[in-house]
Amino acid sequence: MFDQSDDGDDTDGNLVDDPTVVDIIPNTSMEITKTATVIDNGDGTNGASDVIVYTITVNNTGDTSLTGVTISDVLTDGNGTVLSLDAGPTFVSGSSGSSQGSLASGEIATYTATYTVLQNVANTGSISNIVTGTASSPGQSNNVTDTSDDGDDSDGNTVDDPTVVEYAIQWRC
Numbered sequence: 001m002f003d004q005s006d007d008g009d010d011t012d013g014n015l016v017d018d019p020t021v022v023d024i025i026p027n028t029s030m031e032i033t034k035t036a037t038v039i040d041n042g043d044g045t046n047g048a049s050d051v052i053v054y055t056i057t058v059n060n061t062g063d064t065s066l067t068g069v070t071i072s073d074v075l076t077d078g079n080g081t082v083l084s085l086d087a088g089p090t091f092v093s094g095s096s097g098s099s100q101g102s103l104a105s106g107e108i109a110t111y112t113a114t115y116t117v118l119q120n121v122a123n124t125g126s127i128s129n130i131v132t133g134t135a136s137s138p139g140q141s142n143n144v145t146d147t148s149d150d151g152d153d154s155d156g157n158t159v160d161d162p163t164v165v166e167y168a169i170q171w172r173c
Contacts, residue, residue: 026137030144031058031059031149032149033150034054034057034150035150035151035163036165037053037055046166048119049117051117062105065103069135072133075128077128078125086114088113089111091109093110095109126166128164129162130163131148150164
C-alpha cells in the first residue's frame, strides 16, 4: 500500500495527494574584525619607525559554507592619503582547517598584515584601516559581504568602524 501526503492547501488547484514543499532559505553572513598591535621602536611613544601588526579575522556567521573568500585592505593616514602595507594580508589559518578562500559554517579565518610607520605619516596624527570582504554561498556568486569592525564595542560603534592607531603630532623647529 502507498499513499502520498497532501499539503492541505486545496486552494492551489490540486485537491488530492500533492507534495508538501518547504523552502529553506539559508542564512549567509560573515563578520570581519580587524585589530592593531603597535610594536614600539624603543622610544616609548607611538610614532615613526613603529611597526603596526594587524590581525584580521573573518568569521562565517551563517549556516552554509563559503567559498571564494577574498579581503581587500585599505590603509590611509590622517589626511586620507592611501598607504601601502609592508606585507599582507596573509592567510594564517582557518579554525576548522579550511584552506585559504573557504570557510565552513562557524569557522574563523585569520590573516595578518604589517605596516612600518613613516615620519610624514605619523605627522598626520593617525592611521586608519578598513577591510572589506566578499564570499560566495552555495549556488551563488559574491553574495556575502562585510566591512570590518575594530573589535572595540565600548567605543559606541558596534559595527563597521575603522581600526585607527593615533599618534601625537610632534612639531620640531
